Amino acid sequence: MNSAPFLKVTNLSRVFDVSRPWLNRLIERQPKQYLRAVNQVSFELERGKTFALVGESGSGKSTIAKLVVDLLRPSSGEIAFDTGSLSDLRGQERRQLRQRVQMIFQDPFASLNPRWRVGDIIAEPLHAFGLVQSKAERSSRVEELLETVGLAAADQYKFPHEFSGGQRQRIAIARALSANPEFLVCDEPTSALDVSVQAQILNLMKDLQRKLNLTYLFISHDLSVVKHMADRVGVLYLGSLVEVNEADALFSAPRHPYTRMLLDAIPDHEMSGRSRTPVTGEIPNPIEPPSGCTFHPRCPKATEQCKQVTPTLETEGIAQVACLHAS
Ligand SMILES: Nc1ncnc2c1ncn2[C@@H]1O[C@H](COP(=O)(O)OP(=O)(O)O)[C@@H](O)[C@H]1O
Ligand SMILES: [Mg+2]
Numbered sequence: 001m002n003s004a005p006f007l008k009v010t011n012l013s014r015v016f017d018v019s020r021p022w023l024n025r026l027i028e029r030q031p032k033q034y035l036r037a038v039n040q041v042s043f044e045l046e047r048g049k050t051f052a053l054v055g056e057s058g059s060g061k062s063t064i065a066k067l068v069v070d071l072l073r074p075s076s077g078e079i080a081f082d083t084g085s086l087s088d089l090r091g092q093e094r095r096q097l098r099q100r101v102q103m104i105f106q107d108p109f110a111s112l113n114p115r116w117r118v119g120d121i122i123a124e125p126l127h128a129f130g131l132v133q134s135k136a137e138r139s140s141r142v143e144e145l146l147e148t149v150g151l152a153a154a155d156q157y158k159f160p161h162e163f164s165g166g167q168r169q170r171i172a173i174a175r176a177l178s179a180n181p182e183f184l185v186c187d188e189p190t191s192a193l194d195v196s197v198q199a200q201i202l203n204l205m206k207d208l209q210r211k212l213n214l215t216y217l218f219i220s221h222d223l224s225v226v227k228h229m230a231d232r233v234g235v236l237y238l239g240s241l242v243e244v245n246e247a248d249a250l251f252s253a254p255r256h257p258y259t260r261m262l263l264d265a266i267p268d269h270e271m272s273g274r275s276r277t278p279v280t281g282e283i284p285n286p287i288e289p290p291s292g293c294t295f296h297p298r299c300p301k302a303t304e305q306c307k308q309v310t311p312t313l314e315t316e317g318i319a320q321v322a323c324l325h326a327s
Helices: 022-028 061-068 091-100 118-128 135-148 153-157 165-178 195-212 223-229 247-252 257-264 304-308
Strands: 007-017 034-045 050-054 076-081 101-104 183-187 215-220 232-237 240-246 314-316 319-321
Touching: 007 061, 034 050, 034 061, 034 076, 034 232, 034 240, 050 061, 050 223, 061 183, 061 215, 091 101, 101 165, 118 135, 118 153, 118 165, 135 153, 135 165, 165 195, 195 223, 215 223, 223 247, 232 247, 232 257, 240 247, 240 257
Parallel strands: 050 215, 050 232, 101 183, 183 215
Antiparallel strands: 007 034, 007 076, 232 240, 240 319, 314 319
């Protein structure tokens, strides 16, 4: 029995050089500028489970997704799958990972080739990874995949524009599944969809996870979506994790003031009557982040100390929280 986590991310950082061109800097006497999009992020993901990353736009979610699927290289830190560290994988092993790990994006229209028929879009990974040997095998696999995501066999002859947004996301999911992956990185998979359609896609993703024992890294800016999907949740603020906990515990007893702020932004359907503070303030400029705790300018609990001291992510039982005044 292999007890290593499916994915282990350790002190992952990614810095972007956002300097103006050399000549501009010379004339304007400006130094180089760097943006720390991901800052010392660590988390683990068990096989068959869902870890969700949540945070406002610009918090570094997509950058982490791209690092994990090997579309971007880390500036420092390590990404290790159960088969070994991503940076050590070569040739055949790297190719294998390309198959094991698939990504689903927010905008399925952008990720589906508009000039290809749906059948060809779905079959492409089958060919790329040598998963089918004959035409007959290909077409039965395509039909099976369409059915798996709730579409009809005849849909393979249509083009992406003939479908609704929700159906297009189903096509994108079918394409991801055709590679026989173990791990799906889902970056805001339902954020572009109507609320009613969102629920259908989320339910589909949950069913698929159960049936196929898939592991998910699920990314969303919306905690109410995360609530339906996640086993464990990491809350990101300006590239750093500020709170990590099991989903139930995080939703019932948020520890970090930022988590509380995000929770308060969820419409109160249950009419719990809980006192609410609206989301206030704006995300600071990530090129010049605030001193100390980067959340302090927006934090209702901030003290003088929070401007000076950068809190580290402290582990307490199953929870982790980075706040000098955590509740
Ligand atoms: N290729 C890039 N070059 C420069 N800055 C980038 C690049 N990609 C992302 N960023 C910046 O990194 C930060 C995090 O971005 P991103 O990971 O897309 O956040 P999110 O997905 O949470 O909205 C943002 O400030 C963004 O502007
Ligand atoms: Mg994003």
